[in-house]
Each structure stands twice: as C-alpha cells, then as structure tokens.
Amino acid sequence: MKRLTLDGLEALFAALRGQGFELIGPQLRDAALVLGPLEHAAELPVGWTDTAQDGGRYRLARRPDRAHFGYVVGPQSWKRYLFPPEEVLFRARRSGEGFALDPAEPPPRRAFIGVRACDLAAIQVQDRIFVHDPGYQARRAAAFIVAVNCTEAGGTCFCVSQDTGPQARGGFDLALTELCTDARHAFVAEAGSAAGAALLDALPGEAADAADLAAARDAIAHAAAHMGRRLDNAGLAEALRARLEHPHWQQVAERCLSCGNCTMVCPTCFCANVEDRASLDGDSAERVRSWDSCFNLEHSYIVGGNVRSSGAARYRQWLTHKLAHWHDQFGVSGCTGCGRCITWCPVGIDITAEAAALRAG
Numbered sequence: 001m002k003r004l005t006l007d008g009l010e011a012l013f014a015a016l017r018g019q020g021f022e023l024i025g026p027q028l029r030d031a032a033l034v035l036g037p038l039e040h041a042a043e044l045p046v047g048w049t050d051t052a053q054d055g056g057r058y059r060l061a062r063r064p065d066r067a068h069f070g071y072v073v074g075p076q077s078w079k080r081y082l083f084p085p086e087e088v089l090f091r092a093r094r095s096g097e098g099f100a101l102d103p104a105e106p107p108p109r110r111a112f113i114g115v116r117a118c119d120l121a122a123i124q125v126q127d128r129i130f131v132h133d134p135g136y137q138a139r140r141a142a143a144f145i146v147a148v149n150c151t152e153a154g155g156t157c158f159c160v161s162q163d164t165g166p167q168a169r170g171g172f173d174l175a176l177t178e179l180c181t182d183a184r185h186a187f188v189a190e191a192g193s194a195a196g197a198a199l200l201d202a203l204p205g206e207a208a209d210a211a212d213l214a215a216a217r218d219a220i221a222h223a224a225a226h227m228g229r230r231l232d233n234a235g236l237a238e239a240l241r242a243r244l245e246h247p248h249w250q251q252v253a254e255r256c257l258s259c260g261n262c263t264m265v266c267p268t269c270f271c272a273n274v275e276d277r278a279s280l281d282g283d284s285a286e287r288v289r290s291w292d293s294c295f296n297l298e299h300s301y302i303v304g305g306n307v308r309s310s311g312a313a314r315y316r317q318w319l320t321h322k323l324a325h326w327h328d329q330f331g332v333s334g335c336t337g338c339g340r341c342i343t344w345c346p347v348g349i350d351i352t353a354e355a356a357a358l359r360a361g
Contacts, residue, residue, distance in 0.1 A: 001208040004176075004187040008205045009041045009068070012146070012174075015199055016111040021144055024081060025113030026074065031060060033074035035081075038113060044068045053155040053228070053339065055348025067180040069114055072154035073338050077119055077267035078112055082139050083126060089135070089274070089287040099285070104135070111144040115172065117165030118157075118338040120147055122267030124171050128330045129270050144195065147172035151219035155228035156339025158352060162231065164336045166223040168192075174200060177216040188216040229339060231352045232359070237324035239359045244316065246361050252354055253312035255347050260293035262341035262349075263318065268334050271299060294318050323355060 004012070016023055023038040028045045038044070049071045051061045063070050091102040115123075123145075130136035150159075150166035159165030168175045173196035177188040188208050191197035208216075263269040273292040278285040292299050294317050300308040308314045326334035335351065342350045 001213065002189045002200055002203065002205045003208045003212050004189050004203060004205045006041070006185060008189075008203050009176075009187055011203050012199070013038070013041050013113075015202060016144065016146075019109075019199075021109050021111035023111050023113055026069075026071070028060070032058065033060070033071055035074075035076045035078070041068060044114070045071065050074070050154060053157075053343045055156070055342050055350050056345055057348070058343050065180050066185065067178060069148045069176070069178050070152070070180065072150060072152070072157060073116055073119065073340060075265050075340065075344055077265070077338070077340070078115060078123060079126065079267050079269075081110060081112070082123065082136060082143070083130065083270060086288060086290040087135060089289055091286045092284065094283045104138075107135075107139040107142045109142045109144070110139075111146060113146045115145050115147045115168075116150055116338075117147065117168045118159045118162070118336040119267050120145070120168050120171050121159075121162070121164035121336040122338070125268045125330065125332055125334065125336065126270065128332070129268075145172045145174075147175040147192075149175060149177040149216070149220050150223045151178060153223045153226045153228060154339060154343075156342040156350075157227050157337065158229035158231050158339060159337035160224050160227050161229075161233065161352075162333060162335060162337035167220045172196070177219060179212070179215050179219065186212070188212050229337075229342070229350070229352045231335070231337065231355060233323075233333065236355060236359060237327055240320050240324045240355070243358050243361060244320070246358060248354075248358055248361055249312040249316045252315050252349060253310065255349060256295075256311050256315050257346060258295045258297075258311050258314060259346060260295040261344050261346065262351075263293040263295060264291065265340040265344045267336065267338060267340070268322075269293070273299070294321070319351065319354065319358075322351075 024035055025038045026033045027036050033045055046068050047063050047066050048060055049063045051059050092099040147168035149168055172192040175190045179186050189200055191200045271292045271294050272289050274289050276287050295314050297306055300306045308317055322334040
C-alpha cells in the first residue's frame with residue numbers, strides 16, 4: 001500500500017487521463033452530489049458533506065475540513081454508465097434486397113472515481129445479471145475503478161447488514177481511504193488488479209506505514225459502527241415468501257406513489273423496455289432499450305391485461321424480488337444497503353422498516 005498526498009491524488013487523475021480514460025466522478029450540481037466528467041481532483045466536492053439523509057430527505061452542508069470524499073452516495077449510481085438509461089442495441093440499414101447491421105462502436109474507456117463499497121457490490125451484482133449482454137460486458141471491460149472506502153455513514157446506510165461495506169473488498173483497480181485530520185491529509189491507496197498495481201507504482205508517494213494503516217482501519221470501523229439503518233436478513237426471504245397476501249402490502253400501497261424513484265436510484269434494478277423504431281422512409285431501423293420500472297403499470301402488461309394492476313402488487317413485486325427471489329436468480333441479495341431508495345422516496349417509505357413489519361406480521 002502507498003500513502004498519497006493531494007499532489008499524488010492529482011497525479012492519479014493525470015495518469016488516468018494520460019492512459020486515455022474519461023474520468024467520471026462525484027461533483028456538486030443542483031444542490032446534490034451527482035456523477036459527471038472530471039478533469040482534476042479539485043473538481044470533486046471538496047469540503048462538502050450530506051447531512052442526515054433520511055426518508056425523503058437529502059441536504060448538503062459545508063464541512064469544517066477540506067475532505068475530498070467526505071460524503072456518502074448521492075442520487076446517481078454507476079449503473080447509468082454500465083447499463084445506460086437509453087441504449088441502441090443495434091441499427092440496421094437497407095442494403096440491396098435486405099438489411100445490414102451497423103457495426104457496434106467500441107465503448108469509451110472510463111475511470112470511475114469514488115466508487116463506494118455498496119456501489120462496487122452493486123456492479124458485481126449487475127455483472128451476474130448482464131453476463132450475456134455484449135454491450136454491458138464491453139463497457140465493463142473498458143472501465144477502471146477507483147474505489148473509496150467510507151469513513152462515515154449516512155442516515156439511510158445499512159451496508160454492514162448486507163455485508164457489502166463500508167470497506168471495498170475486491171472488484172476494484174485501486175481503493176483509497178482518505179485520512180483528513182488537523183495533523184495530515186493523505187490517502188492510503190491499495191491496488192486490486194494488475195493494472196491498478198502498475199499505476200500505483202508509478203504515482204508519487206511513500207509506502208503506507210503502520211500508523212497510516214491503523215488510522216485507515218479505525219476510520220472505516222467508525223463508519224461501520226454508525227450505520228443509520230439495519231436490515232435483519234436471517235430468514236427474511238422465507239418470511240416474505242410466506243406473507244405474499246399479508247395486509248401490510250396494502251398499507252404500504254396507501255402511501256406509495258408508484259413513481260418508480262426507488263428503482264431509478266437503485267444501483268441494481270434492471271427493468272427495461274425494448275422498442276423498435278423505423279425511419280419514415282423505411283430505409284433504417286433501430287432497437288432501443290431504456291430503463292423501465294416494475295412500478296409502471298404497463299411494465300406488467302401481457303396479452304389480456306396487466307398482471308400487477310394494484311400499487312400493492314407492484315410494491316410487493318419490487319420488495320420480494322429484491323430481498324427474496326433475487327437469491328434464487330442470482331445467488332445474492334438485490335440490495336446492497338446504499339439507502340438511496342429510502343432517501344429519494346418522496347413519501348419516505350423505508351425498505352428496512354417495511355421488511356421488519358412484514359417479518360413481524
């Protein structure tokens with residue numbers, strides 16, 4: 001492991017740009033921390049934090065220090081870069097008596113800066129979902145991941161319950177732990193791949209000493225001890241399967257707006273709609289996939305009608321798929337404990353509270 005200074009962090013950005021990567025990371029925009037292109041480390045939300053995330057509540061405030069990663073997750077996840085909100089699956093153009101497919105363009109090489117452990121786990125979940133999707137696999141192979149270990153937790157975080165954080169435990173190229181105190185401002189950097197090790201070797205810095213490693217462990221442990229939420233997973237899948245007709249589903253539906261916010265901000269949800277579009281002259285056509293939501297009434301439409309016509313049925317589909325049936329499909333939970341679905345629900349529906357209520361019933 002190596003200890004990087006602020007100059008070393010900037011050198012990391014420069015090295016990634018020099019290798020042809022487009023840098024994507026958190027930035028302050030519209031009173032939220034969102035993802036977008038970066039050039040320099042100074043463009044990170046330096047000295048900002050999110051305060052007391054809660055059901056339907058998100059606020060930013062200044063920190064007393066100059067921490068570069070002193071916040072948790074915002075409304076956007078890395079899903080939008082690996083599984084885009086809209087994607088052209090193929091284009092075809094008239095050629096002679098038939099049609100020819102346009103060749104697929106190679107994806108941009110992107111370096112993801114500041115990937116939290118819960119989002120890293122979500123990427124690994126989607127790796128299972130899209131294992132046979134060539135577009136996803138190409139974008140995934142072109143990505144360089146710089147993870148950041150959390151040193152504080154948000155009000156809706158429960159990654160410890162899901163065993164996904166707050167420390168990144170694999171699936172990254174580099175992982176940083178920020179140490180920002182009156183005495184020092186440094187980053188303990190760990191390589192997680194051959195590409196990450198080669199890059200780290202080339203960066204200016206010194207080997208992390210015992211004090212650095214101890215400080216990093218203590219900071220991560222502090223985050224683990226201050227989770228804002230908890231989810232008891234023991235026997236939860238079985239309990240949910242046994243309560244498919246429980247009246248609590250209707251009680252949740254009376255509050256739920258079926259807006260789909262929870263699925264849009266979720267880093268693992270993958271519902272999509274596929275649409276074929278043809279030009280008016282009939283010379284070209286394309287197939288487009290776009291994000292959808294199980295909360296949309298038409299998403300469950302089959303010949304004869306909608307199989308989930310009520311809000312209660314749609315909420316039940318989302319919660320049971322996420323926490324129960326996902327295990328059957330992919331061998332893991334569909335929830336990584338990021339808490340976004342709680343924070344960004346307009347009426348503050350809390351997945352941990354609803355799961356607990358259904359278990360108790």
